[in-house]
Amino acid sequence: MRTPFLAGNWKMHKTIPEALELVNALKGPLGEIKGVKKAVCPSFVALAPVAEALKGSDILLGAQNMYWEEEGAYTGEVSPLMLKGLCDLVIIGHSERRQYFGETDETVNKKIKAALAHGLDPIVCVGESLEQNRAGETESFVGSQVRAAFEGITAEQAKGIVVAYEPIWAIGTGIAATPEEANRIIGEVVRGTLAELYGDEIAQQMIIQYGGSIKPANVEALMSQPEIDGGLVGGASLKAGDFITLVEVTARVKGLA
Numbered sequence: 001m002r003t004p005f006l007a008g009n010w011k012m013h014k015t016i017p018e019a020l021e022l023v024n025a026l027k028g029p030l031g032e033i034k035g036v037k038k039a040v041c042p043s044f045v046a047l048a049p050v051a052e053a054l055k056g057s058d059i060l061l062g063a064q065n066m067y068w069e070e071e072g073a074y075t076g077e078v079s080p081l082m083l084k085g086l087c088d089l090v091i092i093g094h095s096e097r098r099q100y101f102g103e104t105d106e107t108v109n110k111k112i113k114a115a116l117a118h119g120l121d122p123i124v125c126v127g128e129s130l131e132q133n134r135a136g137e138t139e140s141f142v143g144s145q146v147r148a149a150f151e152g153i154t155a156e157q158a159k160g161i162v163v164a165y166e167p168i169w170a171i172g173t174g175i176a177a178t179p180e181e182a183n184r185i186i187g188e189v190v191r192g193t194l195a196e197l198y199g200d201e202i203a204q205q206m207i208i209q210y211g212g213s214i215k216p217a218n219v220e221a222l223m224s225q226p227e228i229d230g231g232l233v234g235g236a237s238l239k240a241g242d243f244i245t246l247v248e249v250t251a252r253v254k255g256l257a
Contacts, residue, residue, distance in 0.1 A: 008237025
């Protein structure tokens with residue numbers, strides 16, 4: 001059975017004091033929930049203090065992005081060397097990075113390889129726009145994103161990569177994909193493409209999250225779907241009570257509580 005995994009992407013929220021307040025509110029309750037992987041992904045400036053606050057807990061720490069070079073004249077960027085030993089994982093290719101900051105399939109692939117080379121576990125994001133969804137292009141577009149992201153990645157490396165399917169039209173809008181449709185895309189398209197690349201046995205081992213307006217009101221319906229292995233959570237991860245609820249419900253629905 002795949003281990004459910006919920007990661008909170010805090011995006012550009014929380015000052016350092018606010019980040020510490022949130023993580024301190026999460027540690028105790030989340031520590032009591034077994035069988036579910038949990039992670040928080042604060043802003044770069046909060047990573048070090050949050051890492052210190054997380055010591056002794058089972059909550060993983062992730063960065064929201066990184067550059068693929070180890071060092072150099074890249075003003076404003078953060079390298080894998082800077083994250084190595086500080087973070088457990090890194091989000092790569094989030095739709096907001098693609099939409100606002102010029103992230104491409106090529107740069108996503110470079111970042112995945114750099115993360116793996118430095119012991120950081122990638123959460124790789126894929127997902128279609130509303131226009132692509134309405135035009136019936138979801139399957140072809142998402143499949144092509146998966147293939148491009150995993151170009152040159154070995155089967156052994158692929159096992160340690162988490163994929164997050166996040167329909168762009170559902171991010172920050174409060175509108176989630178129906179559980180059945182999210183399950184279908186994750187199973188048939190994302191996992192199906194991974195099976196084409198690496199074989200069904202490896203594809204069945206890989207964790208695929210859903211991202212896009214997961215909240216307490218819909219988490220049970222989403223996590224009841226067999227292909228959805230957790231979530232990359234945005235807004236609901238900014239409130240301790242909401243994120244704890246998501247993890248609690250996931251553990252129960254997946255038969256771990």
